[in-house]
Amino acid sequence: MRWINKIPERPAAILLAALPFLAIFLAYAIASDIRLEANPQDKLLPAPSTIVETAQRLFTEPDRRSKEILLWNDTLASLGRLAAGVGIAATLSLAIGLAVGLLPYARSTLSSVIAVLSMVPPLALLPILFIVFGLGETSKIVLIVIGITPFMTRDLAQRVLEIPHEQIVKAQTLGASSAVIAMRVALPQVLPRLISNVRLSLGSAWLFLIAAEAVASNVGLGYRIFLVRRYLAMDVILTYVMWITVLAFLIDWLLKNLSRRAFPWMEAGL
Amino acid sequence: MSFVTVSNLWQRYGTRSILERVNVDIHEGEFISIVGASGCGKSTFLRMLLAQEQPYRGEIRIDGGTPAREPNLERGVVFQKYSVFPHLSVRDNLIAAESFNTPFGRLSRNARKAAGRRADDMLERIGLNHVAHQYPASLSGGMQQRLAIGQAMNAKPRILLLDEPFGALDPGTRLQMHDFLMELRDETNMTVFMVTHDLQEGFKLGDRVLVFDKPRWDPHDPGRYGATITYDFDARDGGIPFQMKEETDVSE
Ligand SMILES: Nc1ncnc2c1ncn2[C@@H]1O[C@H](COP(=O)(O)OP(=O)(O)OP(=O)(O)O)[C@@H](O)[C@H]1O
Ligand SMILES: [Mg+2]
Numbered sequence: 001m002r003w004i005n006k007i008p009e010r011p012a013a014i015l016l017a018a019l020p021f022l023a024i025f026l027a028y029a030i031a032s033d034i035r036l037e038a039n040p041q042d043k044l045l046p047a048p049s050t051i052v053e054t055a056q057r058l059f060t061e062p063d064r065r066s067k068e069i070l071l072w073n074d075t076l077a078s079l080g081r082l083a084a085g086v087g088i089a090a091t092l093s094l095a096i097g098l099a100v101g102l103l104p105y106a107r108s109t110l111s112s113v114i115a116v117l118s119m120v121p122p123l124a125l126l127p128i129l130f131i132v133f134g135l136g137e138t139s140k141i142v143l144i145v146i147g148i149t150p151f152m153t154r155d156l157a158q159r160v161l162e163i164p165h166e167q168i169v170k171a172q173t174l175g176a177s178s179a180v181i182a183m184r185v186a187l188p189q190v191l192p193r194l195i196s197n198v199r200l201s202l203g204s205a206w207l208f209l210i211a212a213e214a215v216a217s218n219v220g221l222g223y224r225i226f227l228v229r230r231y232l233a234m235d236v237i238l239t240y241v242m243w244i245t246v247l248a249f250l251i252d253w254l255l256k257n258l259s260r261r262a263f264p265w266m267e268a269g270l
Numbered sequence: 271m272s273f274v275t276v277s278n279l280w281q282r283y284g285t286r287s288i289l290e291r292v293n294v295d296i297h298e299g300e301f302i303s304i305v306g307a308s309g310c311g312k313s314t315f316l317r318m319l320l321a322q323e324q325p326y327r328g329e330i331r332i333d334g335g336t337p338a339r340e341p342n343l344e345r346g347v348v349f350q351k352y353s354v355f356p357h358l359s360v361r362d363n364l365i366a367a368e369s370f371n372t373p374f375g376r377l378s379r380n381a382r383k384a385a386g387r388r389a390d391d392m393l394e395r396i397g398l399n400h401v402a403h404q405y406p407a408s409l410s411g412g413m414q415q416r417l418a419i420g421q422a423m424n425a426k427p428r429i430l431l432l433d434e435p436f437g438a439l440d441p442g443t444r445l446q447m448h449d450f451l452m453e454l455r456d457e458t459n460m461t462v463f464m465v466t467h468d469l470q471e472g473f474k475l476g477d478r479v480l481v482f483d484k485p486r487w488d489p490h491d492p493g494r495y496g497a498t499i500t501y502d503f504d505a506r507d508g509g510i511p512f513q514m515k516e517e518t519d520v521s522e
Binding site for chain 1: 320322340341342343345346347349351352353354355356357358359366367369370371372373374375376405407421422425427
């Protein structure tokens, strides 16, 4: 039988999925062991047990000075910025995408400028943002917005254009105005796409968030990682990295389920 | 008295002529079948009846009114596919025929109830009450077209335009759809234009069958001349040609 036709059974499939994780863990554990054997003071690859201890401490023990648990503060601050940035970007891209997709005048005016703007590397704008908006929350949120809005807008506009023209004509024969066509025909059909766009953009959003926090901040997951880097606190960094991964995974999972629940018509044909 | 008046209609895309000198008068309540070779401009003619595009020359008037510049409530349409809204349930698709004609596309609670009752009546008529709450994608092709026709009728258009509405259906379903359409028509006496590739279907359903073809043909430049109505058959009793359209055009 050809390899393309060989499909793993259920238990084998799960085992296969777990294999890479195990391999990574083992490789790390062995490498860490070798280094610690040579030099017990080594900080580069802390033992897995050390990381677990550190994680426990970070999640539960309050800071000596501020009496607050820093990790939760960092998490709240970062998630707040992420939500604000992604929320604003999603709203903007939806409004502009609908306009560009439905209105020839908006398309003529905006489509080239969006195409050019989406080529600007957002991180290169970071200094400008800090100068214009200061070092506070605004500049970080704006960076996320600038970073992901053009891509989402282009995709949503494209999606609106892909709605069969027959539907748009049909709506007109039912007496629908431009606004009603936007709200009742186009919007519901691109909302699922908006969610999948948000899922795709979250990776970049995290990148921009951590970059902005690393440069100027006093709280936040990215800020903490770059702060403890000075002490070579690999155990803290690794804990934070894993925590960010878990958060990203959870958000993605939530969005996926939201999409499935909110748009039952998407799966009606399957 | 002519209800739909098509006078000296031309259409061209770039330098390609698609239709030329189309003249026809339609009476209220007539069922017009439109046939012709693929690519001869039948859908183009329908799009102009729909006011989805403007003629190059000439005009179309309904009941003597001013020619429309965009699709509106006067014209209902059913395409071969994509005529219903995939994100609305079957029942909501019918209610949309009333709610879309409001400023926000939504009805007040009482109006919605009334529209819901009318939708239920229509569901009964088109035989879809057992799937009222399903989404169109889960319906068969015939059911989707029945829904599309019901939806168009619910908006009470003055003319109904059908572009190969049964083109994608199997022969059995097609026959059922014929019965369904004839019933609906007997009840409403609506003026219908239907493009079809099936001559038999055209003669069976239509009161008149219009044949589109190119009367002139330039072998060096096929896009030079457009198609027009070359035959206009009376299809009520077996289809005897009662006029050669081309001749009347030349004499005018
Ligand atoms: N928007 C357009 N721009 C340029 N050419 C077009 C446009 N719409 C249609 N045409 C051309 O006009 C001709 C007639 O098209 P139309 O769709 O009306 O044919 P039809 O008779 O409906 O054919 P079919 O039976 O295959 O549906 C075709 O050659 C088509 O390529
Ligand atoms: Mg056609």
